[in-house]
Amino acid sequence: MICNKFLNASFLGAYGENNELFERLLNEFVRDHVYWRRNFHPLDRPPISSSAANEPEYLESVARMKDELHRLTARLKSSVPTYNPRYIGHMFSDLLLPGLLAQLITTLYNPNNISEDTAPATVDMELAAGDQLATMFGFATTKGQTPCAFGHITSGGTVANYEGLWLMQAVRYLPLAIQQASIETGIEVLAPWGEPLAKADSFQVVNLPADDILTMNDQVSHLAEPDKSRLIEAIQLNRYEHLGARQFFDKHTEIANGILIVPKNAHYSWAKAMRFMGLGEDNLWQVSCDTSMKLDINELELMLNAAQHQNRPVIGVIAVLGTTEFGTVDPVDGIVALREERRKIGQSFAIHVDAAWGGYLTSMFRAKDGSLLSHDEVKQECDHFPCDQMYGAFAALSKVDSITVDPHKLGFIPFGTGAFVVRDNRVSRLVMQKAAYIFGGEPDADDFRQLGQFIVEGSKPGAAAAAAFVTHNVLPLNADNFGRLCKLTVRNTELFYDKLMILRDKLASSVELRIPIVPESNLICIAFNPVNNHDIKVMNRFNQAFYEYIRPDLDTAMQANEFFGSSTILHTKKLTKSAFETLCGDIGVEPKQLQHSTTKGFEGQADGIFLIRHTLMNPWLSDEKNGDTYLDMYCAFIERTIAKMLKERSTDTW
Numbered sequence: 001m002i003c004n005k006f007l008n009a010s011f012l013g014a015y016g017e018n019n020e021l022f023e024r025l026l027n028e029f030v031r032d033h034v035y036w037r038r039n040f041h042p043l044d045r046p047p048i049s050s051s052a053a054n055e056p057e058y059l060e061s062v063a064r065m066k067d068e069l070h071r072l073t074a075r076l077k078s079s080v081p082t083y084n085p086r087y088i089g090h091m092f093s094d095l096l097l098p099g100l101l102a103q104l105i106t107t108l109y110n111p112n113n114i115s116e117d118t119a120p121a122t123v124d125m126e127l128a129a130g131d132q133l134a135t136m137f138g139f140a141t142t143k144g145q146t147p148c149a150f151g152h153i154t155s156g157g158t159v160a161n162y163e164g165l166w167l168m169q170a171v172r173y174l175p176l177a178i179q180q181a182s183i184e185t186g187i188e189v190l191a192p193w194g195e196p197l198a199k200a201d202s203f204q205v206v207n208l209p210a211d212d213i214l215t216m217n218d219q220v221s222h223l224a225e226p227d228k229s230r231l232i233e234a235i236q237l238n239r240y241e242h243l244g245a246r247q248f249f250d251k252h253t254e255i256a257n258g259i260l261i262v263p264k265n266a267h268y269s270w271a272k273a274m275r276f277m278g279l280g281e282d283n284l285w286q287v288s289c290d291t292s293m294k295l296d297i298n299e300l301e302l303m304l305n306a307a308q309h310q311n312r313p314v315i316g317v318i319a320v321l322g323t324t325e326f327g328t329v330d331p332v333d334g335i336v337a338l339r340e341e342r343r344k345i346g347q348s349f350a351i352h353v354d355a356a357w358g359g360y361l362t363s364m365f366r367a368k369d370g371s372l373l374s375h376d377e378v379k380q381e382c383d384h385f386p387c388d389q390m391y392g393a394f395a396a397l398s399k400v401d402s403i404t405v406d407p408h409k410l411g412f413i414p415f416g417t418g419a420f421v422v423r424d425n426r427v428s429r430l431v432m433q434k435a436a437y438i439f440g441g442e443p444d445a446d447d448f449r450q451l452g453q454f455i456v457e458g459s460k461p462g463a464a465a466a467a468a469f470v471t472h473n474v475l476p477l478n479a480d481n482f483g484r485l486c487k488l489t490v491r492n493t494e495l496f497y498d499k500l501m502i503l504r505d506k507l508a509s510s511v512e513l514r515i516p517i518v519p520e521s522n523l524i525c526i527a528f529n530p531v532n533n534h535d536i537k538v539m540n541r542f543n544q545a546f547y548e549y550i551r552p553d554l555d556t557a558m559q560a561n562e563f564f565g566s567s568t569i570l571h572t573k574k575l576t577k578s579a580f581e582t583l584c585g586d587i588g589v590e591p592k593q594l595q596h597s598t599t600k601g602f603e604g605q606a607d608g609i610f611l612i613r614h615t616l617m618n619p620w621l622s623d624e625k626n627g628d629t630y631l632d633m634y635c636a637f638i639e640r641t642i643a644k645m646l647k648e649r650s651t652d653t654w
């Protein structure tokens with residue numbers, strides 16, 4: 001049992017238990033802010049006079065403001081009660097007070113983190129929060145050394161993924177621009193193997209490892225003038241970012257369209273990113289998943305072979321660390337090892353980890369001094385977590401190129417706070433808007449404070465950066481601090497699993513309780529199948545009917561719900577053929593019942609399994625101080641609801 005006492009002061013609480021603490025701190029810092037205003041030229045005459053408050057227009061404004069604010073909060077009362085332990089639906093929970101307060105307080109100062117000029121304090125905090133995340137992932141952050149990571153806050157995981165794709169593409173196509181520039185200017189640049197780049201095979205050039213590309217790029221800045229300036233200008237004019245796809249590939253007809261490889265369990269933001277960047281969704285290649293809903297490494301290798309045969313550069317391979325639907329973790333270590341293998345046959349690609357959900361789990365793997373804990377150390381207090389594959393994946397994070405992580409998910413920070421981290425900040429310099437900087441010799445450690453020049457977004461809230469930074473300082477990203485909170489969520493999931501196994505036996509005479517994908521972190525998806533039913537459509541309809549009891553009903557008061565869960569669909573088309581067959585056996589339906597469709601949507605209701613999805617973020621789920629735990633109460637609720645459903649209708653009518 002992991003004690004959650006250390007969190008008692010960290011949340012407002014399901015019942016608002018910490019209201020006095022919250023009000024006191026908020027009040028104190030609001031006053032503190034007002035004094036700060038007053039102390040800026042205190043002898044100035046205040047533009048709003050004290051007597052203004054007695055004027056009718058003033059009173060009218062106040063009345064309108066109050067009315068509208070009351071109307072606002074009245075409407076907000078229909079919000080989903082995500083702070084409560086009865087909420088185990090989507091990826092949110094109560095907010096950590098340090099982050100919430102930091103965000104509210106910072107908003108009073110309204111810093112714009114687009115650059116240090118508009119946010120002298122919070123830009124530094126943003127870069128520091130980026131370093132904190134980078135350190136958690138095992139990236140080096142020593143300024144002036146190579147590689148040195150760069151991390152920053154984004155509006156969310158989607159935008160961080162866009163940035164990942166943008167940078168991967170910039171690196172992948174840069175060597176072709178350098179080669180072309182060298183040909184056009186006659187200025188010699190050497191390929192990593194020591195021969196003139198101008199004479200090299202262009203498919204070999206576009207497949208260079210990122211480190212070699214960046215080193216080659218650095219060499220350009222060491223040339224003597226005037227060659228240096230001439231070459232830099234020619235490179236700029238030949239870059240993909242300058243020419244656009246059509247003109248760029250017109251110059252490199254021997255190279256086919258680049259592709260991005262994602263597992264089929266990936267978030268839909270990747271398909272969106274391909275469309276958004278004009279790369280075309282057709283160039284998004286999707287790798288099937290194995291029985292545990294992870295990228296199948298053999299399938300990935302086949303796909304890499306196909307890309308090689310079709311002269312297609314691989315812009316990047318995405319691994320998901322904590323899938324949105326199941327919380328499972330792709331074999332990051334396997335992908336890193338495969339990349340080593342592929343380099344030997346002249347194929348290289350970036351690896352980006354989409355850890356929007358699972359990124360913060362990495363805090364459980366880090367000792368206070370930043371070193372990686374052993375598997376046994378991480379396992380302490382847990383029954384199963386982390387499985388061997390999972391440990392391997394987290395241990396390999398330091399070797400990937402970039403990572404997306406969402407403080408507004410498992411970081412328990414208000415929405416509008418995602419993050420992007422790149423292992424080698426030279427990559428972000430490549431896309432810098434001010435071209436002169438790109439090859440500007442030794443990077444200045446302060447460069448990134450003009451943040452807007454290096455990232456997807458422009459104006460952005462310093463309050464989000466402050467929330468992440470303050471939270472990471474109160475609960476540092478290691479096993480003893482933030483990691484304990486994560487451990488609690490994982491441990492609660494193990495306890496829930498055990499309770500579900502007991503429930504399964506209790507329900508056995510009426511329904512079968514199935515857990516098709518073994519939970520690995522803090523998400524559990526379940527499905528019920530009435531006994532003797534072998535029709536997948538009936539099973540799906542039964543689970544959809546159960547879901548009606550735990551979904552927010554927008555037309556009735558939230559109090560009418562005892563619990564909140566979410567749902568998802570396990571699409572058979574995401575699985576390899578053998579994984580699909582195993583799954584059919586596991587859930588007890590005939591493979592011909594459950595179609596292994598690769599085209600259709602869920603409309604047919606026979607090409608997927610409707611699942612009840614639970615995200616266990618709330619730290620009070622297994623709290624015993626008031627009798628039954630919330631997990632026990634939820635299991636009892638399931639039992640009651642299923643009994644009611646079966647009483648109302650017989651199985652063959654579902």
Ligand SMILES: *Cc1c(COP(=O)(O)O)cnc(C)c1O
Pocket residue numbers: 155156157158159161267269320322323324354355356357406418
């Ligand atoms: C949530 C999520 C995203 C998208 O993040 P947003 O913050 O919603 O934009 C991307 N990838 C994964 C794996 C996610 O779980």
